[in-house]
Amino acid sequence: MTATLLRRPGLARIRTTRAPLQRLCLGFVALVVLAALLAPWLAPYDPNAVDLGNALAGPSADHLLGVDASGRDTLSRLLTGARTSLLGPLGVVAFSTLAGVAVGVAAAWRGGWLDSVLSRSTELVFAFPGMLLAILIVSVYGEGLLAPVIALAIAYLPYVSRLTRSLVLAERRRPYVEAYQVQGHSGLQICLRHVVPGIAPVVLAQSTVNFGYALIDLAGLSFLGLGVPALTPDWGRMVFDGQSAIQHGYPLSAILPCAAIVLTVVAFNVVGERWADQVARRDR
Amino acid sequence: MREAPMEAGPGPGTGTVTSPKGEPSMRKTVLEVLGLHRAYGSVQAVDDVSFTLAEGGSLGIVGESGSGKTTTARIVVGLESADSGRVLVHRRDRTEHRRGRAHRLARAREVQMVFQDPYLSLDPRTPVGAVLRETLRLHFPDGDHDRRIAELLEQVGLGTREAAALPRQLSGGQRQRVAIARALAVQPAVLVLDEAVAALDVSVQAQILNLLADIRDETGIGYLFITHDLGVVRCVTDEVIVMRRGKIVESGRTAEVLARPRHPYTRLLLDSVPRPGWDPRGIAEARRAL
Numbered sequence: 074m075t076a077t078l079l080r081r082p083g084l085a086r087i088r089t090t091r092a093p094l095q096r097l098c099l100g101f102v103a104l105v106v107l108a109a110l111l112a113p114w115l116a117p118y119d120p121n122a123v124d125l126g127n128a129l130a131g132p133s134a135d136h137l138l139g140v141d142a143s144g145r146d147t148l149s150r151l152l153t154g155a156r157t158s159l160l161g162p163l164g165v166v167a168f169s170t171l172a173g174v175a176v177g178v179a180a181a182w183r184g185g186w187l188d189s190v191l192s193r194s195t196e197l198v199f200a201f202p203g204m205l206l207a208i209l210i211v212s213v214y215g216e217g218l219l220a221p222v223i224a225l226a227i228a229y230l231p232y233v234s235r236l237t238r239s240l241v242l243a244e245r246r247r248p249y250v251e252a253y254q255v256q257g258h259s260g261l262q263i264c265l266r267h268v269v270p271g272i273a274p275v276v277l278a279q280s281t282v283n284f285g286y287a288l289i290d291l292a293g294l295s296f297l298g299l300g301v302p303a304l305t306p307d308w309g310r311m312v313f314d315g316q317s318a319i320q321h322g323y324p325l326s327a328i329l330p331c332a333a334i335v336l337t338v339v340a341f342n343v344v345g346e347r348w349a350d351q352v353a354r355r356d357r
Numbered sequence: 358m359r360e361a362p363m364e365a366g367p368g369p370g371t372g373t374v375t376s377p378k379g380e381p382s383m384r385k386t387v388l389e390v391l392g393l394h395r396a397y398g399s400v401q402a403v404d405d406v407s408f409t410l411a412e413g414g415s416l417g418i419v420g421e422s423g424s425g426k427t428t429t430a431r432i433v434v435g436l437e438s439a440d441s442g443r444v445l446v447h448r449r450d451r452t453e454h455r456r457g458r459a460h461r462l463a464r465a466r467e468v469q470m471v472f473q474d475p476y477l478s479l480d481p482r483t484p485v486g487a488v489l490r491e492t493l494r495l496h497f498p499d500g501d502h503d504r505r506i507a508e509l510l511e512q513v514g515l516g517t518r519e520a521a522a523l524p525r526q527l528s529g530g531q532r533q534r535v536a537i538a539r540a541l542a543v544q545p546a547v548l549v550l551d552e553a554v555a556a557l558d559v560s561v562q563a564q565i566l567n568l569l570a571d572i573r574d575e576t577g578i579g580y581l582f583i584t585h586d587l588g589v590v591r592c593v594t595d596e597v598i599v600m601r602r603g604k605i606v607e608s609g610r611t612a613e614v615l616a617r618p619r620h621p622y623t624r625l626l627l628d629s630v631p632r633p634g635w636d637p638r639g640i641a642e643a644r645r646a647l
Contacts, residue, residue, distance in 0.1 A: 248477040252536070255434055256492050256543060257465025259458070266491070267480050 173233025203228025281345030393442035417594035475532035486520035
């Protein structure tokens with residue numbers, strides 16, 4: 074099975090052949106996920122507790138990563154922000170994977186006019202920038218995480234459906250599918266029990282890569298002040314809040330969330346790509 | 358895991374598998390194929406093919422690649438549709454595709470198929486026992502599946518040890534046994550074997566052919582044997598039809614057709630089998646002349 078994941082040009086250049094890089098990335102992904110899960114217990118302060126007397130303080134024993142312009146502890150905001158910053162992409166990936174697999178399987182299995190309709194309409198979504206769609210939906214529905222998540226999920230659906238379609242087309246040509254048809258199994262049963270489990274690893278690898286992209290897109294949206302409500306700790310929002318601090322010569326509270334976003338996106342990309350590689354090698 | 362050494366059976370070319378006694382013409386007809394036509398573009402792949410298969414009988418279809426024998430088999434099974442013509446099993450037309458679960462299951466119980474390549478016809482991710490269980494659950498929802506699986510495995514000469522194995526852990530012969538067991542699980546009236554031993558090496562071929570002959574004696578399932586190998590035809594079929602370019606050029610009792618071929622193409626096929634004193638150049642010339 075040859076699987077080519079869809080990646081954006083800049084990140085496609087990161088090679089995953091070097092062993093330490095992918096192990097490092099896997100470790101980082103695990104670390105971020107753990108931080109998000111355990112944030113309420115790990116965070117030393119309330120992420121929204123304002124201590125104006127300490128505003129823009131540098132790293133100290135009390136505040137390990139310093140304090141932002143509003144006097145909020147940066148470490149606590151980073152840890153708690155990991156929750157929003159990962160939950161959003163998780164929603165995007167969950168929805169786009171489920172819907173994308175359904176669309177891709179239906180298109181490849183039925184073929185004919187249904188394939189044409191589904192493939193052309195997903196390509197239409199491809200042509201429409203996901204961010205623009207998200208901004209449009211947010212401006213209609215107002216603040217809240219749900220609107221941008223749904224918008225991005227629709228924007229990411231073609232990535233998954235296109236990959237799924239090509240994988241299912243290859244899988245359904247294998248004689249075992251015909252054997253099941255002769256046995257009297259329905260197409261739906263064959264798809265659910267045999268075809269989808271067969272292609273799942275590659276699709277999930279694509280979804281892992283998508284997770285990183287969704288994270289960066291959502292961070293971009295909340296940087297623009299769209300989506301995440303003002304007081305919710307979120308990495309993109311933190312970069313936005315940190316702008317004025319950079320102008321005052323205290324860049325730490327903006328640079329740390331930036332670094333967190335970039336490293337997390339790269340880590341998910343490498344892990345996803347590596348996963349697809351392993352699946353391809355195993356099936357050979 | 359390797360194929361257990363079974364009876365030291367002779368090669369299929371000199372097979373001595375006994376076929377069931379009795380006149381096929383006296384028995385009831387199970388499969389009736391009437392005037393099948395199928396064209397791919399301008400190529401007539403199947404051109405007015407008709408034949409009948411008696412209950413518990415065994416019919417071979419021989420011909421070289423491209424003679425339309427596989428297309429005929431696929432139409433009988435229902436994997437391809439015919440442009441015209443009818444396929445009747447127990448007088449029921451299976452070419453008219455009615456939708457719905459009951460019709461689908463009924464069609465499956467009429468005809469089952471064993472595919473050429475046992476490496477491809479099994480899902481690489483499903484263990485042997487699960488393959489059989491799936492089929493049994495579909496067709497016999499309230500049966501005792503564990504007992505039936507053990508029975509089926511025993512019938513094809515596999516142990517319960519193989520039930521937990523994935524296809525890649527089995528040899529080619531063992532996989533083809535699994536494929537046969539899967540087809541038998543449905544309890545079909547007709548079993549179509551499309552080059553079912555062609556991918557196996559010669560000693561394993563003999564074992565599988567013996568197994569198939571035994572199963573026919575036990576169950577009375579009718580066989581439709583698609584092959585290019587005249588040795589296989591001699592072994593396991595009562596009657597044979599010879600196809601060339603989509604048409605039937607000769608048909609009759611296997612022993613008679615092979616002993617006294619009337620059509621030059623059948624003679625050519627017989628001469629093409631390598632043996633001492635074999636003249637490949639003469640055959641090539643005869644083929645061009647035909």
